[in-house]
Amino acid sequence: MAKIAKRVAKTREGIDRNKLYPLADAIGLLKERATAKFDETIELAINLGVDPRHADQMVRGVCQLPNxxxxxxxxxxxxxxTKADEAKAAGADIVGAEDxxxxxxxxxxxxxxCIATPDMMPLVGRLGKVLGPRGLMPNPKVGTVSQDVAGAVKAAKGGAVEFRVExxxxxxxxxxxVSFASDALVENIxxxxxxxxxxxPTGAKGTYLQRVSISSTMGPGVKVDPSSVTA
Known part of the structure; x- marks a missing residue:
């Protein structure tokens, strides 16, 4: 059996891996154990009762995090x-077409x-094999194919998070x-x-939301009581 590094073992101390913690308590445990020299990211993992191999059970969307x-x-x-000009004015870092x-x-x-206007999609479609595997392909379902490029850029810069079930x-x-206030993290989650x-999705059967856990970049995972998240 592989040995657990002392740092990892220390971060796990005081955490019951079989317990479901209220969301606020789980966040507190992570913040107490975040000792990295950088501002660690709080990661959320949600187990869903779906089988993404079926088209009617695919889960995909975008969320604008309030904080x-x-x-x-x-x-x-x-x-x-003009759409390129609007994108630049809204704060886009890179704007172009064929180039x-x-x-x-x-x-x-x-x-x-990556954002695109609808008329650019025939051109952008050539990049499917490059952008697709990285989750960067523009898609109208998540607002990254839009005539309102300024709004899409501002949303992306302001905290819009795309998600897609694995x-x-x-x-x-x-x-x-980790540096966020606990209340801000609760609101985001x-x-x-x-x-x-x-x-x-329409094809989801049984319990949709099965398990929820959070972790920090260098910290342990903590299981969260789903009812405390949806409260």
């Missing part, structure tokens, strides 16, 4: 003319979110930083869970 993510988001926009396609195809992906039925997301619940 932001705490991280700087670089946004790229595929647009031309941006060439940059991405060349292997340079210096952005965290093969195992799990949704992951960063919902803030509840907002995210609400968005996931609203995205419940």
């Amino acid at each position: 932001g993510t705490g991280r700087t988001v670089r946004v790229a926009v595929f647009a031309r003319g 941006l396609v060439d940059i991405v195809q060349g292997g340079t992906i210096d952005f965290d979110r 093969k195992a039925g799990i949704v992951h997301a960063g919902v803030g930083k 509840r907002a995210f869970l609400d968005a996931v619940q609203k995205a419940k």
